Amino acid sequence: MENNREESIEDNTFHEAHSDPQLVNRRGSKTEKKEEQEQENEAELSIERIFENKKVPSWQEQLTLRAFVVGFFLSILFSFIVMKLNLTTGIIPSLNVSAGLLGFFFVKTWTKFLEKAGWLKQPFTRQENTVIQTCVVASYGISFSGGYGSYLFGMSETIAKQATDYNDAQDIKNPQISWMIGFLFVVSFIGLFSVVPLRKIMIIDFKLTYPSGTATALLINSFHTPEGAIIAKKQVRTLGKFFSFSFLWGFFQWFYTGGDNCGFESFPSLGLKAFNNRFYFDFSSTYVGVGMICPYIINVSVLLGAILSWGIMWPLINDRKGDWYSADLSDSNLHGLQGYRVFIAIAMILGDGLYNFVKVLGRTIYGVSKQLRDKRSNSVLPVERNSPANPPQSFDDERRTSLFLKDQIPLWFAVGGYVTIAIISIIVVPHIFKPLKWYYILVIYIFAPVLAFCNAYGCGLTDWSLASTYGKLAIFTIGAWAGASHGGVLAGLAACGVMMNIVSTASDLSQDFKTGYLTLASPRSMFVSQVIGTAMGCVISPCVFWIFYKGFSDFGQPNSQYSAPYALVYRSMAILGVEGFSALPQHCLQLCYAFFAASIFINGIRDSVGKKWAKYIPLPMAMAIPFYIGAYFAIDMFLGSMILFVWQKLNKAKADTFGPAVASGLICGDGVWTLPSSILALAKVNPPICMKFLSRATNIRVDSFLNGS
Numbered sequence: 001m002e003n004n005r006e007e008s009i010e011d012n013t014f015h016e017a018h019s020d021p022q023l024v025n026r027r028g029s030k031t032e033k034k035e036e037q038e039q040e041n042e043a044e045l046s047i048e049r050i051f052e053n054k055k056v057p058s059w060q061e062q063l064t065l066r067a068f069v070v071g072f073f074l075s076i077l078f079s080f081i082v083m084k085l086n087l088t089t090g091i092i093p094s095l096n097v098s099a100g101l102l103g104f105f106f107v108k109t110w111t112k113f114l115e116k117a118g119w120l121k122q123p124f125t126r127q128e129n130t131v132i133q134t135c136v137v138a139s140y141g142i143s144f145s146g147g148y149g150s151y152l153f154g155m156s157e158t159i160a161k162q163a164t165d166y167n168d169a170q171d172i173k174n175p176q177i178s179w180m181i182g183f184l185f186v187v188s189f190i191g192l193f194s195v196v197p198l199r200k201i202m203i204i205d206f207k208l209t210y211p212s213g214t215a216t217a218l219l220i221n222s223f224h225t226p227e228g229a230i231i232a233k234k235q236v237r238t239l240g241k242f243f244s245f246s247f248l249w250g251f252f253q254w255f256y257t258g259g260d261n262c263g264f265e266s267f268p269s270l271g272l273k274a275f276n277n278r279f280y281f282d283f284s285s286t287y288v289g290v291g292m293i294c295p296y297i298i299n300v301s302v303l304l305g306a307i308l309s310w311g312i313m314w315p316l317i318n319d320r321k322g323d324w325y326s327a328d329l330s331d332s333n334l335h336g337l338q339g340y341r342v343f344i345a346i347a348m349i350l351g352d353g354l355y356n357f358v359k360v361l362g363r364t365i366y367g368v369s370k371q372l373r374d375k376r377s378n379s380v381l382p383v384e385r386n387s388p389a390n391p392p393q394s395f396d397d398e399r400r401t402s403l404f405l406k407d408q409i410p411l412w413f414a415v416g417g418y419v420t421i422a423i424i425s426i427i428v429v430p431h432i433f434k435p436l437k438w439y440y441i442l443v444i445y446i447f448a449p450v451l452a453f454c455n456a457y458g459c460g461l462t463d464w465s466l467a468s469t470y471g472k473l474a475i476f477t478i479g480a481w482a483g484a485s486h487g488g489v490l491a492g493l494a495a496c497g498v499m500m501n502i503v504s505t506a507s508d509l510s511q512d513f514k515t516g517y518l519t520l521a522s523p524r525s526m527f528v529s530q531v532i533g534t535a536m537g538c539v540i541s542p543c544v545f546w547i548f549y550k551g552f553s554d555f556g557q558p559n560s561q562y563s564a565p566y567a568l569v570y571r572s573m574a575i576l577g578v579e580g581f582s583a584l585p586q587h588c589l590q591l592c593y594a595f596f597a598a599s600i601f602i603n604g605i606r607d608s609v610g611k612k613w614a615k616y617i618p619l620p621m622a623m624a625i626p627f628y629i630g631a632y633f634a635i636d637m638f639l640g641s642m643i644l645f646v647w648q649k650l651n652k653a654k655a656d657t658f659g660p661a662v663a664s665g666l667i668c669g670d671g672v673w674t675l676p677s678s679i680l681a682l683a684k685v686n687p688p689i690c691m692k693f694l695s696r697a698t699n700i701r702v703d704s705f706l707n708g709s
Helices: 002-019 021-045 065-086 096-117 126-145 157-163 177-187 190-205 211-223 226-254 272-276 285-293 296-318 337-380 395-404 411-432 438-462 467-482 488-519 523-551 565-583 588-608 620-629 632-650 652-682 696-707
Strands: none
Touching (some): 096 126, 126 523, 177 411, 177 523, 285 652, 296 620, 337 565, 337 588, 395 488, 438 467, 588 620, 620 632
């Protein structure tokens, strides 16, 4: 009916126009004016017209020494930040904006100095800014995909003792810098080669959005306009102020942490009863900053999950002690209360991961088939260049496409690189992890290009990287294949690392290709920058982890400052993969079924009600995070979101412009403080004061003991 009605309207317009020549002229003049107006609007909105008179440097000129020097130091900074988040909550916000902003500031300051001295040979361009951002993001990305807070540390004896089962030698691999660096070097690069042949399909043919890559490109483009440079300077000044505040606040707090459960981070701000159930504000500027960056729905979902678990479920299950599980078990035993916390969280994570995997895979298959179908139909039916079937490209698109296709990366190079690294990995990795046989890795690498494409394509549509989901798939399949008696737990965790590094780097490079496309950075410079950044990350991130690992005596222990909570979650998944449901405590399986189904159901409702109402429905993955960790960081993040919410109500333009800078300053300052605090711990320099909070009754007993009465 709609098609017929449209056809009749077109026919009536055609006959009416031909019966009145004056009407044709009037309409023609209106059409011409409309086209002129559209051209004027396009000229105003065109980014590339602003840079039209600026020469685009060659791909070799985009790769400058100063870019990689700045990238190296920023990589260290962001690796500390991501490592701290990895080892505490596992929530890692996008730091692309901060990397682009700080890269712009440092190089711009340096080039201005050289320009005044008359020594500047090459001006600072947006392409070089993109190279810095790509290098930094690739480097700190290894701090996540390296698994220091998940699968890699989950292999350690520290976590194995907490899991109680499968803690013999064949299922344990303690961290060492040498094997960590070697492992990362042989598995982190192969994902880059897997996605290189698909760059034109992803960016030009399919026109995938890659929201984070697009946002970063728009930011970098704006920095290199006169107005954008002024705003960037103000943003950096704001970031610096809050960086200083956050660093000094961390330094001040350190003086009061001279013992267990001491300091502001153990302040029972909501009462001692709430504190015992991990409900308190811990005065962490990092999580306040994370709350300002994360969308409101994530912060609300995390807080809701904390209330549901620590406020309702765990106290109720704790009342069943002696009935559902032995009263002699400690709260940290997986066969006791800890088992409910860990496995119910796993059920929600797997339910959410499975749903999104199927959804993204379905959208990928549909999208690819539609693109190929449209391409075939366009190739069979000849169409005019400016016809509706083949609309004209804008000036920006024409220029970007031309330069993006200029510097090709040969197919033989990509295929040869993939095969070479795969062979090296198949030989080397089994020597690092004995239970992970060479044929397990071969099977992973056979399927990896398809999974890397799915992850890169899905990331282009939704901005979600499902790297951890593919990693969990490897845990269960390879772990079950190896079997419990042949080191299946260690094999599953190692396979998770191989898989995560492939699909994670593939989606990261695709994001960078999109950023490079929008800033006229060459695909070759993007690839080289990603390779160099990845190489930096393979060295920097293990060293940063080693500082944490050796600097804190209670590292990895429950309720410690750096407990690495997801390490136990990942090891528990591996145990579940080789042992089955017999690892679960009583009635835990039924609860896991319920929360697994609820996770899928909630996601289904979110997708069915539309965007207008979906923003009010919580995210199951975000709800699952505090189930095991606690509620303290949820309160910090919620406070951060409330600060941003009030700020936007008072002055939205200023909040949108400077909010990310404030959040980045809070995160960076606290993150940098971890370096001197780790060094002080390694040097055995202890804080002089212990600030601890006791109940009135306990305090009376302590006073009586001290007074000798």
